[in-house]
Amino acid sequence: MQLVVARIGRAHGIKGEVTVEVRTDEPELRLAPGAVLATDPASAGPLTIASGRVHSGRLLLRFDGVTGRDGAEALRNTLLIADVDPDELPEDEDEFYDHQLIDLDVVTEDGTEVGRITEISHLPSQDLFIVERPDGTEVMIPFVAEIVAEIDLEEQRAVITPPPGLIDDRAEIASARDAAEPAGSGESAEPAEGSDGSGDPAQPGDAS
Secondary structure, three states, rough: EEEEEEEEEEEEOOEEEEEEEEEEOOOHOOOOOOOEEEEEEHHOOOEEOOOOOOOOOOEEEEEOOOOOOHHOOOOOOOEEEEEOOOOOOOOOOOOOHHHOOOOOOEEOOOOOOOEEEEEEEEEOOEEEEEEEEOOEEEEEEEEEEOOOEEEEEEOOOOOOOOOOOOOOOOOOOOEEOOOOOOOOEEEEOOOOOOOOOOOEOOOOOOOO
């Protein structure tokens, strides 16, 4: 399975380094020297990471065969894609890859059916489950510990404890994508992570 782990930004300096927008919670693994990454567009790769360092809070990468600023600038906006074993789990037991969460049944603690997860929306403040209900409408459920009580991959279900108004008639519901986000907003988990698939593992956050 392929997950997008970064997007190449502008060239840095004259020696072939580029800034990257990291899209994985495991950059030390996915973006380590020696890693061979596929690209989108495919014609730009594959690329082998020669070195990496952090400068002013940004990750800088240099690739084998890219030695000058012009070559680095030509890679701008290229997506870096890693091959990931679909059975692999994030190191943190409270994290999950998007592909593990897609299609899980969502139920309340008393067993009431809510729907099925069809998408993970990665927002700056938290992740959201986009859940399709039996009637075809959609409800957005924050992936926070106070609401998502359990993720059971064996039973293929997510158990939630929704506060009043989240999934009843007072909830904000988008019907059949009619109220979808404007194009370009939010962060998709590509290419799946994505839905990685941002490739970023999703994890429950705080409800603050």
